[in-house]
Amino acid sequence: MSSKTLFDKIWDAHRVHSIDDGPDVLYIDRHYIHEVTSPQAFRGLDERGITVFRPSLTLATADHNTPTRDQHLPIREELSRMQVDKLRENCSRHGIELFGLNHNYNGIVHVIGTELGYTRPGMTIVCGDSHTSTHGAFGTVAFGIGTSEVEMVLATQCILQTRPKTMRITVDGALGKAVTSKDIIMHIISLLTTGGATGYFVEYSGSAIRALSMESRMTICNMSIEMGARGGLIAPDKTTFSYLKNTKYYSGNNAFDDDLKSWKDLITDPGASFDKEIAINAESIRPMITYGTNPGMAIAVDAPLPDTEGMNSQDRDNYIKALSYMGFSPGIKLDGHPIDYVFLGSCTNGRIEDFRAFASVVKGRKKAENVTALLVPGSRLVEEQVKKEGLLEILRDAGFELRQPGCSSCLAMNEDKIPAGKYAVSTSNRNFEGRQGPGARTLLASPLTAAASAVTGRITDPRLF
Amino acid sequence: MAKEKLNIFESTCVPLPLENVDTDQIIPARFLSSTSREGFGNNLFRDWRFDQEGRAVQDFILNNRKYSGKILVAGKNFGCGSSREHAVWAVYDYGFRVVISSFFADIFRNNALNNGLLPLILPDDEVKGLIALVTAAPETIVKISVQERKVEIPSSGKSFTFEINPYKQECLIHGLDDIDYLINMRSRIADYEKKRGGLG
Ligand code: SF4
Numbered sequence: 001m002s003s004k005t006l007f008d009k010i011w012d013a014h015r016v017h018s019i020d021d022g023p024d025v026l027y028i029d030r031h032y033i034h035e036v037t038s039p040q041a042f043r044g045l046d047e048r049g050i051t052v053f054r055p056s057l058t059l060a061t062a063d064h065n066t067p068t069r070d071q072h073l074p075i076r077e078e079l080s081r082m083q084v085d086k087l088r089e090n091c092s093r094h095g096i097e098l099f100g101l102n103h104n105y106n107g108i109v110h111v112i113g114t115e116l117g118y119t120r121p122g123m124t125i126v127c128g129d130s131h132t133s134t135h136g137a138f139g140t141v142a143f144g145i146g147t148s149e150v151e152m153v154l155a156t157q158c159i160l161q162t163r164p165k166t167m168r169i170t171v172d173g174a175l176g177k178a179v180t181s182k183d184i185i186m187h188i189i190s191l192l193t194t195g196g197a198t199g200y201f202v203e204y205s206g207s208a209i210r211a212l213s214m215e216s217r218m219t220i221c222n223m224s225i226e227m228g229a230r231g232g233l234i235a236p237d238k239t240t241f242s243y244l245k246n247t248k249y250y251s252g253n254n255a256f257d258d259d260l261k262s263w264k265d266l267i268t269d270p271g272a273s274f275d276k277e278i279a280i281n282a283e284s285i286r287p288m289i290t291y292g293t294n295p296g297m298a299i300a301v302d303a304p305l306p307d308t309e310g311m312n313s314q315d316r317d318n319y320i321k322a323l324s325y326m327g328f329s330p331g332i333k334l335d336g337h338p339i340d341y342v343f344l345g346s347c348t349n350g351r352i353e354d355f356r357a358f359a360s361v362v363k364g365r366k367k368a369e370n371v372t373a374l375l376v377p378g379s380r381l382v383e384e385q386v387k388k389e390g391l392l393e394i395l396r397d398a399g400f401e402l403r404q405p406g407c408s409s410c411l412a413m414n415e416d417k418i419p420a421g422k423y424a425v426s427t428s429n430r431n432f433e434g435r436q437g438p439g440a441r442t443l444l445a446s447p448l449t450a451a452a453s454a455v456t457g458r459i460t461d462p463r464l465f
Numbered sequence: 466m467a468k469e470k471l472n473i474f475e476s477t478c479v480p481l482p483l484e485n486v487d488t489d490q491i492i493p494a495r496f497l498s499s500t501s502r503e504g505f506g507n508n509l510f511r512d513w514r515f516d517q518e519g520r521a522v523q524d525f526i527l528n529n530r531k532y533s534g535k536i537l538v539a540g541k542n543f544g545c546g547s548s549r550e551h552a553v554w555a556v557y558d559y560g561f562r563v564v565i566s567s568f569f570a571d572i573f574r575n576n577a578l579n580n581g582l583l584p585l586i587l588p589d590d591e592v593k594g595l596i597a598l599v600t601a602a603p604e605t606i607v608k609i610s611v612q613e614r615k616v617e618i619p620s621s622g623k624s625f626t627f628e629i630n631p632y633k634q635e636c637l638i639h640g641l642d643d644i645d646y647l648i649n650m651r652s653r654i655a656d657y658e659k660k661r662g663g664l665g
Contacts, residue, residue, distance in 0.1 A: 016657045017650065022632025025650065027657060037549065039500035044644070053651065065498060079498030086500050130548040130572060146550035146576035148644070156647040158654055162630065164571075194485055195542035198571055228545060230571055294485050294545070314540070314593075318484050411494040411547075420517065432489040432546060434512050 003269035006235050007166050007201050010141045010266075014124045016158060023160040029123040030135075031058040031153045032109045033096075035083040036065060036413070037128030041151035042090040054157045055095040059118055062087055062100045063108045065413040068376050068403035071101055080414065094154075105248075107379020107405045110134040110347035114218060115381055117249025121236040121263040126153060131347050131429065133224040136233035137217035138240055139266045141201070143231040164230040165199055165275040168268075170206035173282035178462040180357070181216035182349060182427070182446035184208065185223040186288035186298045188280065194296035198228030200276065203268060208282035209234060214243040215353035222348045223429050226295035235267045287462050289334060290431045290444040292322035297431075301449060301461045304333050325433055326441050327421070334443070334459045341424035342373045342454040343436070344447055346410040349427035350378030352385045354447040359391045361451035361465050367399035368457030374416055375400055376408040398455075412437045425453045468581040470640040471562055475608040477534035478565075478599040481526055486539055487546035488573065492555040494547075505551050506558030527559075531603045535562045538595050542566075543584075544573025553580050563609060565616075567592045578633050579643060583611065585627050611637050 004012075017025040033041075038060075045051065052058065065080040075081035084101060091098040099105040105112055110131055113119045121139040126132060130144035145159065152159045171184060189196075202224050209217070217234050224232030241260060250256045286300035299305065305323070308316050308330050323329060344350070344358050355377065367373060375395065377383040383405055386392055392402055409416040410428040412435070418424045420439025427450050431442035445453070448462035455465075496508040513525050521528045537556065543566040544552060553576040556564065562582060567589035569577075577584045587595070598621065599605045608617040611634060617624040635641065647654075 013661075016654055019632050022630055025647065025654075027654065027661075036497050040502050040550075043500065048644075048648070050648065053654075077498075083498055083500060128548060128550075130546065144548035144572055146548055146553070146572060146579060148550060148576065148579035152644050152647050155644055156651055156654055157658075158647055158650070160643045160647065161575075194545055195568060195570070198542070198545075198568065228542070228570055294487065296485075314482075314484070321483075411489075413494045413497065430487075430489070430546060432487045434493055435489050438493070438512055438517060 003272035005166050005272045005274060006139065006203060006233065006266055006268045007141060008272070010122055010124065011163060014141070019160070023162045025158050026124060026161050027158050028126050028153050029057065030113070030118060030125045032113050032125070032127035032132070033058055033060045033150065034064055034109050034127075034129065035062045035087040037147050038090065038150055039083060039086045040147050041154055042094070044151040045154055048155070050155055052094040052096065052154045057157060058096045058154065059113065060087060060091050060096050060098040060100070061106060061109050061112055064407045064411065066101050066406040067414050068406050068408045068416055071404045077414070104380055107377070107382065108347045108350060108407055110222065111350060111378030111382065114138065115247065115379060117244055117247030120244065120259065121240065121266050126159065130225045131222050133229070133231040134218050134222040134347055136221040136224070136231050137214060138244070139233055139236035139263070141231065141233065144225060164201045167197060167200040167202045167229070167276040167278065168274040169202055169204050169278045169280065171204065171208040171280045171282050172206040173208055175208060175282050175285065178287055178448050178465070179285050180446040180448060181212050181219045183285055183288045184282070185220045186290070186295070186444065187285045189223060189227045189295050190288070190298040192227045192296070194226060194294045195228045196296070197224070200229050202229045202232040203274070204232060204234050205268070210237065213353060214239060215351040218351070219348055223295065226429060236263055287446060287449050289449060289459065290442070291326060291328055291334060292319070293325055293431055293433050295429065295431060295444060297322060298444070301445070301459065302333070302335050304331055307331055335461055337459045338423070338457060339371060339425050339443070339453055339459060340422040341418050342371055342450050343376070343409045343424055343426040343428060344450055345374065345376030345378065345408055346428035347378060348429040349447050350376060350382065352382050354427065355382065355386050355391050356389070357447040358451040359394045361448055361462065362398040362400065362455055363394045365398055365455045367454055370457045371454050373400050373454050374403060374409050376403045376416070377405045379405050409436050411435060412440070418442070425450045425459065468640040468642060471581055471583060471637045472612055473610045474535070474562070475606050476536050477604060478536040478538050478595070478607055479526060479532045479534055480596040480600045481537060481539040482596050484540035485542045485545055488544055488549050488552035489546055491544070491552040492549065497549060497551050502554050503558065505555035506560065509555040509559045535560060536565060536607055536609070537561045537563070538565045538592065538599060540566065541568040541589060541592070543569050545570040548572045550576045550580070553577050553582055557582050565592060565595065578636070581637060581640065583637060585609070585616065587616065587625055587627060591625060
């Protein structure tokens with residue numbers, strides 16, 4: 001038998017049919033849905049007069065537009081309330097499990113699916129959200145889809161997909177002080193650019209990846225889409241297995257040992273070939289921050305912004321347009337630049353490890369007066385854990401408030417908007433124009449950089465703490 | 466469900482010379498709170514098209530009456546970012562049937578094809594040339610044939626062929642829908658499940 005990549009093994013095991021000169025029919029093991037990209041899909045089913053084909057394989061949550069305060073009260077914003085109500089109605093009509101607002105397991109779709117054990121190695125996973133790539137951290141083929149495809153999965157548990165090319169990114173070596181997995185992925189995206197992995201499915205490997213916790217691996221896979229990749233995955237190993245063993249899913253049954261056996265083959269065979277290979281030295285990575293209006297526009301926090309010299313006219317125009325939106329000019333250093341907001345949260349960095357990291361920096365210090373901070377756990381379980389571990393006191397003593405879970409300021413569909421022209425150091429994944437509110441200026445960074453900046457009120461190199 | 470068919474047509478173009486246009490620009494998140502597919506065209510490129518008081522931004526291309534048509538010509542990596550299909554609905558609802566670029570983000574391309582919007586890929590230099598041409602001469606007619614996979618610009622005598630997956634080409638021409646195709650396969654899918662066993 002020829003050597004296969006992990007991606008190929010999973011894809012091939014889920015191929016129901018291949019259309020001649022066309023896409024594959026791919027079976028989906030796990031489908032996640034949320035309130036924003038599902039209503040039109042359910043409506044499509046109704047118009048066709050059909051029901052959900054395999055309701056037990058879909059799990060729903062409300063996260064994108066939910067408020068992060070007073071969740072026990074009715075949602076104030078009318079359209080958001082309507083979407084959340086619609087989701088509840090659709091789920092109950094079709095027999096789909098819903099961890100809606102106020103449920104003990106509610107939270108951001110990519111946080112809850114993984115922490116509860118719904119995501120398991122070898123699966124194919126889709127969701128109407130581009131950061132579905134997060135689930136790849138468990139050795140799954142997971143990717144974001146559009147609403148028409150959500151409808152396909154609801155109707156048939158399958159979608160039509162063209163097989164992507166494969167890329168391996170190997171990160172070897174030890175990480176420096178205050179360098180996190182967020183910095184690894186931001187470094188990679190800055191090298192490849194925002195469209196550099198389009199058409200590819202990425203496998204991350206190497207000693208620096210192996211050394212990471214599951215939370216950190218999820219941060220890396222999460223942002224694969226920001227360089228255009230269809231998804232990103234990491235072969236499961238001991239770290240994966242022990243994380244899974246402690247999830248709700250396995251506490252309720254004794255299938256773990258059998259499942260473990262079936263996961264052993266989930267590796268890329270030695271000698272398997274990729275369409276593209278990239279090698280990165282972990283020691284060369286510094287804490288990163290974005291300066292522009294896409295995630296590829298990132299530099300080390302202590303480095304000056306690029307010069308326009310040597311850029312062609314189109315690149316220069318795009319660069320200057322981005323900088324003028326951000327209120328920066330070429331060649332300046334961001335380190336020390338005043339900020340207005342800090343956002344800790346999202347499916348990229350809203351997990352317990354991120355709250356631990358943030359708390360470790362602000363412990364015994366005080367939030368800067370000029371900074372408004374939004375600290376939003378990725379899920380109810382993360383919120384509980386923050387309280388259980390005593391992190392809440394540390395945060396409160398430092399002048400921070402903890403909010404309730406949801407996507408919040410990552411896409412600002414709820415009330416958590418950054419005002420126009422204000423600077424926000426954000427642990428989320430996108431710095432597009434207006435992403436955090438019309439005119440908002442987003443600076444993506446790790447939880448450590450966000451914490452250091454929250455304390456000083458300026459963009460701050462976390463290595464100083 | 467049948468979609469509008471797309472095969473042979475001609476139109477003027479709207480040039481948008483920006484690269485990496487993300488779906489947050491195409492339709493900002495705060496306009497996603499709808500449960501239907503209609504009406505998104507009003508908010509297409511909302512924050513470039515209108516200022517915060519809702520007044521039209523005069524120098525944005527969609528507000529320039531010289532430019533109109535069913536074809537949008539855009540810089541590379543069009544449609545990156547969020548998977549929101551609302552971006553495609555907005556482009557389509559506004560009246561575009563084709564977007565020409567040298568490079569599309571994967572999810573946007575899939576979403577477009579699932580909604581009868583043709584994401585048409587030409588070489589980067591040709592896209593830049595076309596943007597320059599239609600910017601200077603907004604009356605330029607571009608002819609497209611999905612059947613022949615051909616783009617033609619009669620005024621400059623240029624023509625190109627473009628790539629499209631033959632299955633997707635058929636779907637566009639006949640207004641067919643992937644979901645119908647899959648629904649017809651339900652029993653095969655059930656067989657696959659039996660063969661594999663133990664799902665859930
Ligand atoms: S946190 Fe942000 S990126 Fe993640 S699912 Fe929510 S909106 Fe999408």
